[in-house]
Amino acid sequence: DIHMTQSPSSQSASVGDRVTIICRASQDIGFYLNWYQQKPGKAPKLLIFSGSNLQSGVPSRFIGSGSGTEFSLTINSLQPEDFATYYCQQSSTVPRTFGQGTRVDIK
């Protein structure tokens, strides 16, 4: 299985801040990396697919980049509704695997 590791595991930030989350894969996954946002009691919501493609309806302050084994999700000008947990997920091979999550909370 491909192991996905995110850093940091949690981050405190203020409205208006820029937040960057790193996701590393245990082997080369090309561009096949997706990002999801999850709020308590809710299903994950797709933000970014295939490394850098913004899902329809997602604000442009969410930016994904990277390839191979290292990827990042940047949230520019954090908004109140962005406080949530973020997961990366690889689709390069089966089984699909997720990172452990990064919780972004209010400073």
Add this chain to the structure above:
Amino acid sequence: QVQLQEPGPRLVKPSQTLSLTCIVSDDSLSSGSYYWSWIRQPAGERPEWIGQIYFSGKTDYSPSLRSRVTMSIDMAKKQFSLRLSSVTAADTAVYSCARAYTYGPMQYFDSWADGTLVTVSS
């Protein structure tokens, strides 16, 4: 916007079989653009992919669960199902069905059900 719903039992006894069904609101179940997936998430942990099924009936299962998992699809009823046998307390989790848009190796989960908490307890 497709809706996925998964009614089902919430409490399963140890050693029994967990059965869940996901109902799809539109006709995308028969589309070759999607795989239909089951994902679970124990409290406070990362999501765990259980497996997926294609409209043709082709399946892929997680190696760690393969011996206990069976997925099926019913196009007429617009639903797909999960069976997990010989459950233990370690199988307690929120179980979600999800639609995975697939194009070659590119795949992402673009629609999810709300999720069902399944508790394994006697």
